[in-house]
Amino acid sequence: MQKYNLLLTAAVSAALMVTGCSQDEKAKDSSHIVNSKHPEEVFWGDTHVHTDNSIDAFGFGNRLDTEAAMRFARGEKITATKGYEAQLSQPLDFIVIADHAAALGATKALYNAPRVALLGNDFALRWYDMMHESEEGSLRVTAELIDGAAKGTLPDSFTNQEAQAERIGDLWKEHGNIVERYNEPGKFTAFMGFEYTPMPGGDNLHRVVMFRDSAEKANSVLPFSSQQSLDVEDLWAYMAAYEKNTGGQMLAIPHNSNVSNGRMFSMNKFDGSPIDAAYAKTRALREPIIEATQIKGDSETHPFLSPNDEFSAYGVAGWDKANLSAGRDMKPSSYAGSYARSALKRGLELEKKVGANPYKFGMIGSSDTHTSLADVREKSFIGKHSANEPTVKDRSTLPQNLGTRQGRFGWHYLSSGYAGVWATSNTREAIFDAMIRREVYATTGPRMKVRFFGGWDFSADDVRDLVSKGYAQGVPMGGDLTDKSSDAPTFLISAMMDPESANLDRIQVVKGWINADGSTQEKIFNVAWGGDRKIGNDGKLPAVGNTVDLAKGTWSNDIGAAELMTFWQDPEFNADDNAFYYVRVLEIPTPTWPVYDAIKYGFTLGDEVIKIQQERAYTSPIWYNAKG
């Protein structure tokens, strides 16, 4: 068996011999780019794009490579694998191609290997023939792959990192050449990155890993794979070693905590022992931001955790019953470890207990598209992967399962999200550094502009000069409130609609805090809203209304507001309680992507399908620490 695996590996490597493209073009440096004093521009990007180098993306049928992903993000028209003509109306500013490190390029290599080289390896041969037989065969292979990865039953040639080193090394270098060719400081930023995908029993513990550095530097290591270790502490050690050896920098972005079965934001380490100060510090250092929203659902919070939050059900349907591979059911008791808001609260608890906060993270959105094409507008949703691209008439109602077990349907997938980054220039350095200081926010697609500053002595008048006052007298999103100099923290907040999307319903401040007895609480404050509405006796702001015309796929901006801005002071502040504050911005109701599919192909969606939603943004929190 061992021999056959080696044979397969050799064949697969041989098939992947890439054309000898030398590192002829030197890494262009960004020294000529002028950085603004404070971030003046929000840069939009997707940190989570899979190309045909990802083992599952290729299996799902994706035939678009890194270069196509770059061209599309930069604004060019690209034909999706199944024929849909795709183009963004506004280019993205940056991209991280985050192909799965595990078995990087393996399905593509297997597919392209000479069949004769696989004779004798019944396992590989079966997949090879299935993939070549038909698209359905290729999909079956992919489902088996995800299942096998979850159950740990994949053959050595797919899991042994050493045996694959040659193939992955060539591929990683070739990928680096392309990334370098498309990185244009000041215009478009292309990051080196990969995805680390531990999935014990199908519980999602995935991270996107990105580099601040040139491809040349990133090429000095191979992507760290879940096949080397399922314990994220080993990833952090790999990151630390890279930084020590090269002087470079990396960060990791956890995502899809919603299908982690409570394990992404656990109170324990991977081995089950309680989190200690060393772990907490390392995690906060290595994982300064998380991906709170993406195609596979939204991870901000859940109605079970936030029963008083009438907007907590967004992006939850289909994702809260079973873990990633749907191999295990998830109980509501696990949710506290699966959603961002409760994780921020757990962070306060752990800080009290062990002296450091492992969950002091900012929030971004990104797509996790497996089509190479980072478009998350509802009207032109390209799909999770190439088997559910827009050319498939009823993709919104077909079962769409990642493993082999049924339970999810097309409409459960969200056309979400992007990362907004307040950086001083569009360069690797400036964008990466903004992520490190958490001056970032998540959106479910629309590019609304959100500012959020905290300080001790802002006043209502400061709203007129929000940005300069904000930076001069306070800290932006992601920051810490220190040196308490008044009774309660004050905030300056603004949100401007995406001029290509919908009006805004409201701005909310989400507060979480820890009481003296160690229990945590959360509360939502409506702080600004469009239209003539008053907060009711129940403390709730009435709904903004609904103008969606499902037959036409339109809405009217007669409700809500184009822009909201406000000053807010916490009316319930207790100086002894550590707390966090983040902003949630809601758009007025608009149609979901299945509605546009139904109009395009002329069919009727079932009652179970969610057809109207309120798209939203989540900022990174600002923290208050009683000890200063």
Place this chain on the structure above:
Amino acid sequence: MQKLLKEPLVHFLAGAMLIFAYFWAFGPSNDPLSYEITIGASDIDRITADSIRTSNRLPTHEEVSALIDQAVKEEIYYREALRLGLDDGDAIIRRRLSNKMRSLNNSEIGTPSDAQLKQFLEKNVAQYSDQSRYAFDHIYIGRNTSSNQDKEWLKGLRDGNLNVDSIKAPLSIEDKQPLSDESMIIRRFGSSFTDALAGIKMNIWSGPIESGFGQHFVYIHERQNITPKLDDIRQRLSNDWRTQQIARSEKQIFDDLSKEYHISIAPIK
């Protein structure tokens, strides 16, 4: 005789006779080595059925036509591969051979020289000069405005006797947009507003023009067409040049191959 029956050559010849007999009996309807390709009505039915199976709907005329072109291409590459003896009689090998032939075509593309890039830019200058720059003032007046009032306000603006502050609605975008690339204006105002700028006269108040925020009166001070310079877009040019070279070489090789074929295709129903 016994000895003869064990001779491999005899086995081979016998096999060849069998194949010959088969073709003699059933006709060379699909001789893979001929230069005749016929896409008949039944082929088109099959192509259409395949498409329905993956997309669960009838393909459009254009889609069927594209699928036929793809089938022809696949057939040509396949036959060329057979001529090179790349087959081993496996049914699955067919698609593989076609792909293989295609990748053999992908000759290595080097790094373009400045002279090559300059020439490439000159040839494709339109592609790189589709953006303009504008400097303009705008007055945002909100969403729900009446056309009569709009006309009155526009007249007032043009005559210079309207108090601008009295009609302005709040929006925290600067009233003056300095000379900026279209990409920057799209970032601020969205693409429909930016597209509309192209149709507006300079040095006079116009509008209102609609953006995602609502209505704006606009006064354009300056409009520049961007003339791309090699140094500014060297990298983009180099990327595009490479892509073009690869596509061109693939097309060239395919065209040379397909020239040898006589291809007839039945009309699409």
